[in-house]
Amino acid sequence: MSQSVKSSQVQSTLATIQANLSADGLELDQLAARMRLHGPEADRTRQIPDAVCAPSDVPVLNLNLVPAAYGGCVDVQSLMSRTTLMEYLGYADAALALALPGPGLAMPPVLALGSGEQQTRFFKRFRSDTPRWGAFAITEPDCGSDVTAMRTTARKTARGWVLNGTKCFITNGARADDVITFATINRHAGRFGVRAFHVDRNTPGFSVDRVEQMVGLRASQLAVLSYNNCEVPDNALLRRGDEKPLNDAFxxxxxxxxxxxxxxxxxxxxxxxxxxxxxxxxxxxxxxxxxxxxxxxxxxxxxxxxxxxxxxxxxxxxxxxxxxxxxxxxxxxxxxxxxxxxxxxxxxxxxxxxxxxxxxxxxxxxxxxxxxxxxxxxxxxxxxxxxxxxxxxxxxxxASLPWEVISPAPHCSTEAHPS
Known part of the structure; x- marks a missing residue:
């Protein structure tokens, strides 16, 4: 029986990625082999086994999904190249592919909402020889991802913002060093009251309540996060340049x-x-x-x-x-x-x-x-x-609804039927 065959374009893209990551110190094929070998242990322990990542892998993995302007790999910047990479890692072990270090889901909102200074500060934290993770916290126990019903609040103070609430099912939440947290400053404003904040895991009032006992993808550590009078500085609020906070951070x-x-x-x-x-x-x-x-x-x-x-x-x-x-x-x-x-x-x-x-x-x-x-x-x-x-x-x-379709003109009239 023949093996599934990848297209030549995918193979070429993957070869380019492997060569460039190798030049940076990460041997992709060896990482994938270790992921496949230790995947069962990761599934059993809900942890990333120490043997998965070699010391030389960590600085490169930390910069996965980081823009080139902030130190990310130049040849792994397009989403096409990144999907090629993630498909390769998913073949090795899906849960570990999602659990590897890097900014993860926190990257897109920082790029979309953060000022240049905030982006620099955020991505600079991932230029490290020790593993670092980012997380994206929006889902809540009572309302899921329905921002119109969001209950996590952000209250303005003289020193910054105070966050209170709970987030759940946060990928890599238990190990994340930086959490982009969505909270509302006005519950009655629905999505237009939502703002995004950069929360450091060491911030007083921030805690990891538990890691969910998932049936699958266990190594990705979906976690419940709590914010109890969690005070963050004013510049933790993501905003573009000197503009006022966005009307719609959603x-x-x-x-x-x-x-x-x-x-x-x-x-x-x-x-x-x-x-x-x-x-x-x-x-x-x-x-x-x-x-x-x-x-x-x-x-x-x-x-x-x-x-x-x-x-x-x-x-x-x-x-x-x-x-x-x-x-x-x-x-x-x-x-x-x-x-x-x-x-x-x-x-x-x-x-x-x-x-x-x-x-x-x-x-x-x-x-x-x-x-x-x-x-x-x-x-x-x-x-x-x-x-x-x-x-x-x-x-x-x-799509056009039935009553919006132009009806044929009746035979008794030479005027077109109004649409």
Whole structure:
């Protein structure tokens, strides 16, 4: 059975990334091999094993997603190149791909909302020989990501701002050094009362309540964060230059989702490719389908269907990334990529377990872990149902409604029917 084949363009992009990261001190293929080897331990302990990252890897990983102007790798700046990288790492281990050091989801809102001085201060913190993480905190226990119902508040004081509230399901929240936190200065203003603040983990009043016991993607440490009279300086409020605070900081959150949904989709594509290849390897080694009525032709047909779904998910992901790099609006494209990729991950992992059964799981434990990870994929960065709702609303807005269609003029009149 043939292995899934990457396009020559993807291979070329990956080779360029590997060469440039190698020049900076990170051997990407060795990192991926260690991620794959220690992935089960990370899943079991919900930690990043010390053996995953070599000392020379850390400074380079810290600068992953950092703009070139602030020290990031010049050849890993486009979203297309970053999705290629994340797909490669997702193939090794999806949870660890999301758990590696770097600014993560905090990067887009800082670029969208922060002044030049704030961006410099934020990204400079990641030029370190010790691992550093960023996090993006908007989801709340009572209202999810509905900013119109946000309960975390920010109160202005003579010295800065005081934050009070709780955030939940924050990726890398338990290990994050810098948390971009969204809070409201006026609950009655809905999204227009939302502001974004840079909170250092050592700030008094900030605490990590717990790490959620996730069914999958355990190493990513989705955490509950609390802000109890957490006082931050005035310059912690993200704003552009000398302008007044933005009327709508929620746009920074949307920018983060639009940017990271294709990246998460790329991780899912990589994870699905590994499931496909592990399943093929099991049957190549003489494994039998759990249902003895399945013939070799049936298995081959199933693998071809898996390839089709993976390729479709990859194309949606890369289309959204390409549009982002062109400066085009991508909210709907990012939602499509994420919603479809999470569906594909669920279908493929279920099909793999149905085909291989317990013997296949015993031979390739990654099949069972991938099945659990797929459950978490659907929730992260907005649930699949939320993505489909956004897509539907956008489609309805852009489509003509029945009563807006111009009716043909009646035969008795030479005047056009009013539209």
């Amino acid at each position: 746009s920074g959150a949307q920018h983060a989702w639009d940017y990271f949904r294709p990246l998460l989709s790329a991780v899912m594509v990589g994870a699905c490719r590994r499931v496909r290849d592990d399943l093929a390897a099991y049957f190549d080694a003489g494994g039998h389908p759990v249902n003895q009525r399945h013939r070799t032709a049936d298995v081959n047909e199933a693998l071809l269907d898996i390839d089709r779904q993976i390729t479709t998910a990859q194309l949606l992901c890369r289309h959204a990334a390409w549009k982002t790099d062109q400066g085009m609006a991508t909210s709907v494209d990012a939602s499509m990529a994420k919603a479809y990729a999470s569906q594909v991950a669920a279908r493929i992992t279920r099909a793999a377990i149905d085909l291989a059964g317990l013997d296949g799981i015993a031979a390739f434990p990654s099949l069972e872990q991938s099945y659990r990870d797929a459950k978490a994929f659907d929730i992260m960065e907005g649930t699949g149902d939320l993505q489909r709702l956004m897509i539907a609303r956008s489609t309805l807005r852009s």
